[in-house]
Each structure stands twice: as C-alpha cells, then as structure tokens.
Amino acid sequence: MNMKERQLAMVIDLNKCIGCQNCTVTCKTMWTNSSGKDYMYWNNVETIPGNGYPKNWQDMGGGFDADGSLKNGKIPNMSKEYGIPWEYNHDEIMSAKEFKPKTEPTWGVNWDEEKGGGEFPKDNYFFNLPRICNHCSKPSCLSACPHDAIFKRQKDGIVLVDMDLCQGCRYCIAACPYKKIYFNPQFSKSEKCNFCFPLIEEGLPPLCASDCSGRARFVGYLDDIEGQVYKLIKKYKVALPLRPDFGVEPNVYYIPPFLSPPKFDKEGNIIENSDRIRTSELVKLFGEEIYDAIKTLKNEKRDGNSELLKMLVASQDKDRFRFKNKDEANINAL
Amino acid sequence: MHSKIILSIFMACLASANNYIPAIKVPGDVLGIKATSKAWMSANFTKIKAYPFVSIKTNDARANKLNYNSGVKDINIKVLYDGKNIAFLLKWKDKTKNISKRLETDSFADGFGIELPTQLEVMPYVNFGDKKNSVVYYDAKIGINQNYKKQNFDENQDENSTIVRQEAYKYQKFSNAKRLNLKKSNTTMDLIYKNGYWLGSLSKQLVDKFSSMNSGAFIASFSLYDGQNLQRGRLRNLTPWESIKVEGIDGGEQLIETMNEHITANAKNGEVLMLKNCSICHNYKNIRKAPKYMAPDLSFIGGYGNLSYLKESILSPNKVQVEDFTKTAHPNFSWVEANEDGKNISIMPSFDWMSQSEIDDLLTFLQTLK
Ligand code: SF4
Ligand code: SF4
Ligand code: SF4
Numbered sequence: 001m002n003m004k005e006r007q008l009a010m011v012i013d014l015n016k017c018i019g020c021q022n023c024t025v026t027c028k029t030m031w032t033n034s035s036g037k038d039y040m041y042w043n044n045v046e047t048i049p050g051n052g053y054p055k056n057w058q059d060m061g062g063g064f065d066a067d068g069s070l071k072n073g074k075i076p077n078m079s080k081e082y083g084i085p086w087e088y089n090h091d092e093i094m095s096a097k098e099f100k101p102k103t104e105p106t107w108g109v110n111w112d113e114e115k116g117g118g119e120f121p122k123d124n125y126f127f128n129l130p131r132i133c134n135h136c137s138k139p140s141c142l143s144a145c146p147h148d149a150i151f152k153r154q155k156d157g158i159v160l161v162d163m164d165l166c167q168g169c170r171y172c173i174a175a176c177p178y179k180k181i182y183f184n185p186q187f188s189k190s191e192k193c194n195f196c197f198p199l200i201e202e203g204l205p206p207l208c209a210s211d212c213s214g215r216a217r218f219v220g221y222l223d224d225i226e227g228q229v230y231k232l233i234k235k236y237k238v239a240l241p242l243r244p245d246f247g248v249e250p251n252v253y254y255i256p257p258f259l260s261p262p263k264f265d266k267e268g269n270i271i272e273n274s275d276r277i278r279t280s281e282l283v284k285l286f287g288e289e290i291y292d293a294i295k296t297l298k299n300e301k302r303d304g305n306s307e308l309l310k311m312l313v314a315s316q317d318k319d320r321f322r323f324k325n326k327d328e329a330n331i332n333a334l
Numbered sequence: 335m336h337s338k339i340i341l342s343i344f345m346a347c348l349a350s351a352n353n354y355i356p357a358i359k360v361p362g363d364v365l366g367i368k369a370t371s372k373a374w375m376s377a378n379f380t381k382i383k384a385y386p387f388v389s390i391k392t393n394d395a396r397a398n399k400l401n402y403n404s405g406v407k408d409i410n411i412k413v414l415y416d417g418k419n420i421a422f423l424l425k426w427k428d429k430t431k432n433i434s435k436r437l438e439t440d441s442f443a444d445g446f447g448i449e450l451p452t453q454l455e456v457m458p459y460v461n462f463g464d465k466k467n468s469v470v471y472y473d474a475k476i477g478i479n480q481n482y483k484k485q486n487f488d489e490n491q492d493e494n495s496t497i498v499r500q501e502a503y504k505y506q507k508f509s510n511a512k513r514l515n516l517k518k519s520n521t522t523m524d525l526i527y528k529n530g531y532w533l534g535s536l537s538k539q540l541v542d543k544f545s546s547m548n549s550g551a552f553i554a555s556f557s558l559y560d561g562q563n564l565q566r567g568r569l570r571n572l573t574p575w576e577s578i579k580v581e582g583i584d585g586g587e588q589l590i591e592t593m594n595e596h597i598t599a600n601a602k603n604g605e606v607l608m609l610k611n612c613s614i615c616h617n618y619k620n621i622r623k624a625p626k627y628m629a630p631d632l633s634f635i636g637g638y639g640n641l642s643y644l645k646e647s648i649l650s651p652n653k654v655q656v657e658d659f660t661k662t663a664h665p666n667f668s669w670v671e672a673n674e675d676g677k678n679i680s681i682m683p684s685f686d687w688m689s690q691s692e693i694d695d696l697l698t699f700l701q702t703l704k
Contacts, residue, residue: 036436036478062393069627069664072395075440084437143662144393146567147503147511164513167473167501169567173439174394183439186478188499 007137007157007222008195010209011232011239012130013255013312016216019045019128021110023208023217027132030207031194036186039082041109042193043208045130048285050112052129054081054179063140063177063246070144073174075183083107118276123263125276129285130216132208133180133193134242134250135159141192144175149190156221157251158195166190177246205321215314220322222251227322228311229253236300236308238293240286255312256282256290258297354551354577354590355380357413357420364414364421369524369533374423379410384426384558384571385637385704387461389630390659397564404563406637406704407571409556413578420547421537422448424556431527432561433476433496442566443499445475445525446534447557450545452504455589460555460575460638461568462505464654465678470514470544472536474500474523475559498525504544519543551579551586553593555638568659572638595641597697604699607692611685618703627664629682630656637704644700648693651682 027043046052054060054076062073076082085108086101093099116126135152139159142150149165150172152158161172161181168188172181181192196206204210209217220229232239232255239253260277262270282290300306314320358377367373384407391398410425424446434443449471451458458467477499500523502514516522521538541548553575559565577593579586609621617624618632635644646653655670655678673679688696 039437039439067664067666069666070393070659072393075394078437078439082439143660146392146660148660149511165503165511167503167567168434170440171392171394171567185434185436185438188434188475188477 005154007251008135008200008219009222009229009233009251009253010132010206011218011229011253011255013214013216013218014127014129014257015255015259015312016214017045017128017130017212018214019047019114020213021045022211022213023130024109026207026211027193030196032191036184037182037191038085039078040182040184040191042180042182042191043130043132044109045128046110047113047115047126048129049117049126049281050115052131053083053107053109053111055083055107055111056081057179058177058243060179061177062175062179063248064138064143065247068247070140070175071177073177075170075173076179078185079106081107083109083111121264121268122266123276125260127257127260127277129242129254130208131178131180131242132252133159133195134178134248134252135193135195137249137251138247140175140177140246140248141172141181144171146171153197156195156197156200158197158200159192160194160197161190161192163189177243177248178250200323203323205317205323209321210317215320218314218320224322224324228314228320229322231308231311236296237289238296238308240289240293242285244287244289254286255297256286256293258294258301353380353594354579355382355411355413357415357578357580359582360414360416362416363419364416365419365520365537365539366522367414367421367535367537369423369526369535370528371535373414373421374412377412377414379412379425382409382411382556382573382576383407383637384409384556384573385634387557387568387570387572387638388633389461389635389656390568391627391631392567392569392659393663394564394569397566397569400563401565401569402633404560404565404571407558409558409573411556415540415580418540419537420540421535422554424448424534424558425531426558427530428527428532428560428562429530430560430562434478434561436478442559442561442564443475443477444527444532444561445473445499445559446532447471447473447559447570448536449555449557450547451553452545454546454549454552457553457575457640457643459654459656460572460640460643461656464656465506468504468506470502470504472500472502472516472521472523472538473557474498474525474534474536476525476527498523502544514544547578547580548583549580549586550583551577551589553577553589574638574640592642593640597641597694597701599691599694599698601695601698601702603692604695604697607688607696608699611696615682625667627658627667629667629669632700632703635703636701639700641697641701644697645693647682648685648688648696650686651680651684655680 023043032040044053060074065071086103086105118124147165149162166189205219209219218228220227241250257277260275263274300308360376386404412423414421432444449469452468456467458469463469476496479495479497502516503511519542524535556573558571577590613621613623615624615629616632658669670678
C-alpha cells in the first residue's frame with residue numbers, strides 16, 4: 001500500500017461497551033451542537049435486539065448490489081425515524097405542574113435502550129452497538145453524489161463532504177446503507193462524521209474513542225502490521241465489519257459479544273455452556289465469519305497467556321491508539 | 335454540439351418558424367430587480383415547455399418515478415435588458431407550495447434553475463454541460479432562514495422566516511462542479527409564490543466573469559423543481575436550449591434558425607428504425623428491453639434535446655460524451671470508456687452508415703419522444 005493511500009480503521013469491542021453514551025455526548029457536543037443539527041447523532045449507541053437509529057435503518061436500502069451498481073435507498077423521515085428532539089416544560093414546573101415533554105416524543109437516538117430480547121430471567125439478553133460512519137473503502141454515499149461533493153482522503157481514507165459543493169439533494173443519504181450521513185435542513189447540506197480529522201492531524205484519536213469509558217475503541221492504520229487494529233482484524237480475524245453484505249467495505253470493525261452469561265432452566269439453574277447471545281443471531285450483523293471469530297475468542301480466553309486477550313484488555317491509551325507505523329516514523333526522521 | 339453552431343443544410347424538410355424569447359430593452363437599471371417589479375410590465379410572456387429529465391436513473395426510486403410522471407410543464411418567460419444588465423422572469427403554475435422545513439429531512443423545496451453556456455456560440459450538453467463546454471447554472475429555492483434560532487423544537491416554523499437560497503455553479507461535465515460567488519458578480523435571484531404560481535427572477539450583468547450575452551442572440555435553458563415530485567439535482571423539468579434575441583443588437587438570426595430546426599420526414603419508419611437499432615441499449619416510453627443502466631432513457635429526449643444535438647449524437651456520439659448518474663454508480667454500465675489509446679470514447683457506436691433518409695426518419699421519430 002502506498003503511503004499516500006492509507007486507511008484508518010476503528011475496532012470497537014462490544015464486550016467492553018457498557019452503553020454509557022459518553023461517545024454520543026462527546027460527539028454531539030463537539031460537532032452537532034448547533035441549529036439544524038439538533039436531531040443528528042454522528043455517533044449513536046443502539047441496543048441489539050432493537051430497531052436502532054434511525055428506526056429500522058437496516059431495512060432502508062442503499063449500498064451496492066452484486067453487480068456493483070448502487071442499490072435504491074430511502075431517506076429517513078425526521079419525526080418517524082430519527083425522532084424530533086423534544087423540550088420539557090421547564091417554564092411551568094414552578095407552578096407545580098407535571099414535568100413532561102411539551103410534545104409527544106415519537107422516536108429518538110436511544111429509544112429502545114436495553115429493551116433486549118428473550119424472557120426474563122431465563123434467557124433475556126441485549127448488547128450495545130455503537131455506530132459511526134464507517135469511512136468505507138467503497139463509500140456508496142460518494143458514488144451517489146451527483147455533485148462530486150463527497151471525497152475520500154488518500155492519506156487516511158476519511159470520507160468528507162465538501163460544503164461548498166453539496167447542494168442538499170440527499171442521494172447520498174439514500175445511498176448510505178448505515179444511514180450515517182445526515183441532512184441539515186437549515187443549511188440544506190448533508191453532514192457526517194469526519195473521524196475527528198483535525199485531531200487525527202495532530203496525532204490524536206477521535207473523541208468518541210478517547211472518551212470511551214469502557215476503553216472499547218481501538219484506532220489505527222490498516223497497513224500498520226504492528227498495530228492493534230491490524231492484528232485484531234487481519235491477524236486474529238476477530239474484529240468484523242458490520243453488515244458486510246451492504247457491499248461498501250466499511251472500516252469500523254467489531255469484536256463480537258462472546259462473553260454473554262449462560263441461560264437458566266425452568267428451575268432457575270444455570271445451563272452450563274449456554275450462551276444468551278446466540279452466534280446464529282449475530283450472523284445477520286457480522287456475516288458467516290462470526291463463527292470462526294467467536295471460536296478464536298473463546299479458545300484464546302482459555303489460554304492464560306494469550307496476546308489477543310491482553311491486547312483486548314488495553315488499559316493504556318497506547319494500547320488502543322497508534323497512528324504511526326515504523327515506515328512513517330522513518331520517513332519523519334529523514 | 336461542441337463546435338460552433340452551424341446551420342444544417344442537408345435536412346429534408348426543415349420547419350422555419352423562428353420562435354425565440356425576445357429580450358426587451360428598457361430604460362433604467364434592471365440589476366437587482368425583484369420577481370414582482372413593475373419593470374416586467376414592459377414585456378409580454380413567451381411560453382416554453384419543460385420536460386421531465388429522465389436520461390439518468392438515480393438511487394431514489396420514488397423520486398425517479400414521480401419525476402418521470404411529472405408531466406410537461408409550461409413556463410411563461412420574460413427577459414429584459416438595459417444595455418448593461420439582463421433579467422429573466424419565469425412564471426409557472428404549481429398547485430402545491432413546497433418549501434424546505436426546519437424539521438423535515440425527506441421533503442424538497444420548489445425552485446428553478448437557469449443554465450447559460452460560458453461561451454457564446456457553442457451549445458453544450460443541455461444537462462449541465464460536457465467536458466469541452468462548460469455552463470453556469472443558477473439555482474434558487476425557498477429555504478429556511480439560516481439565522482432562525484428558535485430554541486423550542488415544537489414551535490411551528492414561521493413561514494416568513496424563509497429565504498431565497500440562491501446558488502451558482504460552473505459545470506464542465508456531468509459531475510464536476512465549481513461554486514461561484516454570486517455576490518461578487520452582482521447576480522441576484524428572487525422567488526415568490528402567488529395565487530398558485532411561482533415567480534422566479536434572475537438579474538445579472540450582460541457580461542461578467544462567467545458568461546457573456548452581449549450578442550444579437552444567445553441560448554439558455556431553464557429548469558423547474560417541484561418538491562411535491564421530490565425533484566432535485568438532475569431530476570427536474572428541463573427545457574431544451576432556447577434562443578433569446580437581444581433586441582437592439584444586430585445578428586443572431588442564424589443561431590435562432592438553428593435552434594428552431596425541426597424535421598418532418600417519416601416518423602413511422604423512424605419508429606421502426608429506432609426499435610431495430612436503438613432499443614437494445616436505450617429504453618423509451620413503453621419500450622423497455624434494454625438493461626436498466628445501459629444507456630440514457632430517451633422517453634423525453636425530443637423535448638429537451640435540440641435537433642442538432644440529436645443529430646450529432648447519432649452521427650458522432652463522441653463529440654458530446656454523456657456520463658451515467660455518477661462515475662461509480664453503475665460501473666458495469668459505464669457510458670464513457672477509454673479506448674486502446676487511453677482516449678475516452680462514448681460506448682455508443684456511430685450510425686453514420688444509415689442513409690440520409692433513414693437518419694431523417696429516425697430524427698423525426700426522436701422529436702416525437704416528449
Ligand atoms: S458509512 Fe455511509 S456515510 Fe460513511 S462512508 Fe460509508 S456509505 Fe458513506
Ligand atoms: S446532499 Fe450533498 S453530499 Fe449528498 S448527494 Fe447531494 S450534493 Fe452530494
Ligand atoms: S470520530 Fe469524531 S466525528 Fe466521528 S463519531 Fe467519533 S467523535 Fe463523532
């Protein structure tokens with residue numbers, strides 16, 4: 001890989017994500033805290049099973065078909081699928097009225113939080129799924145933009161919208177199968193996660209990764225073979241892309257949940273070797289590779305000295321973030 | 335057509351009605367005039383037609399369908415000039431007023447566009463120009479006032495707090511835009527809804543950095559966007575290149591004549607030829623035999639395609655190379671490909687082997703596709 005054609009990637013360990021929404025809040029405060037962006041969350045954490053944000057995004061089309069042609073897609077509706085942010089009656093609270101939203105909330109970024117599946121206490125379960133733009137290697141948002149307003153940076157693969165060229169036509173939103181590009185109605189432009197590129201340029205990790213209280217996120221270059229990201233994705237193959245069937249080659253990868261507690265039988269006894277999160281249910285999200293990934297993770301867990309397990313613990317920043325590889329360090333030293 | 339516009343001399347029966355939009359000279363200053371200005375009283379409306387632009391298929395299936403069925407629309411148009419500046423007024427009927435709303439992500443605003451070639455005497459591809467011939471495209475839609483900062487999301491939007499969102503781009507080909515600074519070039523647009531009609535205006539200097547209309551006649555094309563039909567970007571109602579006669583400046587007769595060319599040969603035979611030769615790649619009207627993204631849909635090509643463009647496309651398809659929706663949207667159906675010498679060529683073959691009368695028949699039929 002040419003030094004100029006590099007790709008940053010993020011790995012999110014779903015076993016460590018506690019659904020605290022620190023990432024959501026830090027991103028909201030940093031990037032989408034102004035008018036017209038009220039409803040949008042470049043980072044969101046949703047619950048599986050659940051409908052997610054925007055509601056039922058997985059069924060909205062987009063991406064590419066087997067021939068490599070853009071698939072038709074839908075632009076989500078603000079009130080039905082994103083949810084209009086609501087206000088509370090703060091001004092009335094002193095008159096001893098009920099504290100309540102002023103309008104009936106319809107949907108929201110974390111609507112089905114911890115709704116979960118299964119039956120309590122037998123086999124109920126849920127897990128969190130944090131989602132950001134995948135800075136895809138084959139971004140369908142870019143392919144759909146008739147104004148060439150979306151570009152992918154060669155030096156790190158970050159996908160950005162050129163606000164000067166964007167005309168708010170929203171074919172990109174229909175095209176993104178993850179619905180990770182959003183329309184700003186106030187400015188009539190489309191906006192998306194920028195992988196915190198101003199920080200990347202300073203050698204710092206994106207905010208959603210550095211503010212992660214569960215230390216669940218790893219960030220680095222895919223061609224840095226000494227890096228954690230490379231090892232988790234390429235060497236151990238335990239980090240998998242979300243919905244690889246969408247055909248856009250996403251660059252956010254997930255360590256699937258493999259540590260779910262065992263189920264209980266009718267009497268409330270533990271069923272040995274059972275998993276509340278069934279691997280078969282993860283296939284839709286992560287593809288057939290999930291079986292091997294979970295097998296590897298479980299095997300390594302039994303090995304007290306596993307490099308992989310140590311890597312996943314990652315207590316220090318340097319264990320999770322790596323922005324230079326040897327070659328680049330050498331180039332810089334020249 | 336990317337060379338000079340030349341009169342076709344060999345066509346069988348060219349109709350000679352010279353329709354054009356007159357640019358009326360008025361005293362005073364037309365720069366900055368609004369859509370409702372009294373100055374417009376000095377001119378009469380000329381009626382032109384705008385056809386659904388369906389050559390490409392976008393990835394928004396609902397919008398493709400609504401756009402296809404949007405119907406042929408009348409635009410009433412006036413042009414004024416004062417010697418230094420020029421102003422256009424468009425009036426069109428629209429039952430529904432669609433503006434972009436603060437709390438909506440999937441609705442689209444009504445609006446209009448005016449397209450001008452950057453060079454006099456060339457005719458770029460009418461849909462945003464081509465590689466050799468650039469156009470400037472002015473676009474106005476009703477948007478939300480960007481200073482609008484109501485803190486409560488549930489309060490209804492004040493309809494008065496809208497603005498005319500005006501933008502201008504230079505296009506060199508299908509998907510290659512450069513944003514232009516409207517203020518710097520003293521260009522203003524206006525758009526208002528009154529009694530079931532939209533009134534849209536544009537005023538600019540006759541000659542500025544981007545285009546020149548200081549000539550006996552020039553060409554322009556006009557677009558309508560109907561938010562109700564989810565029209566935006568390429569999906570719109572589009573006129574062919576129309577000729578505008580600048581009254582008081584000599585010349586331009588030849589251009590007007592060329593733009594008005596119409597051919598009346600044997601349409602029936604043209605239809606047979608079309609089915610035999612073109613329908614393998616092109617879909618049109620109810621003839622849908624070609625693979626979906628193979629080539630432009632020709633259902634309305636006789637509407638927004640001028641005759642000289644149609645003729646050139648058949649005889650020398652490489653002169654104006656039309657690209658698909660975007661370069662990477664349907665990579666298996668690329669409309670422009672590099673040949674052995676690395677030169678980009680259109681995948682459409684030339685039909686110059688046809689006899690003169692066959693070409694005339696085919697063109698006659700193509701003209702009926704609208
Ligand atoms: S996730 Fe969506 S918005 Fe992000 S690069 Fe991929 S296609 Fe584009
Ligand atoms: S909204 Fe902007 S970025 Fe999206 S397709 Fe249209 S011009 Fe491109
Ligand atoms: S990388 Fe930055 S912009 Fe993107 S979701 Fe994370 S915090 Fe937000």
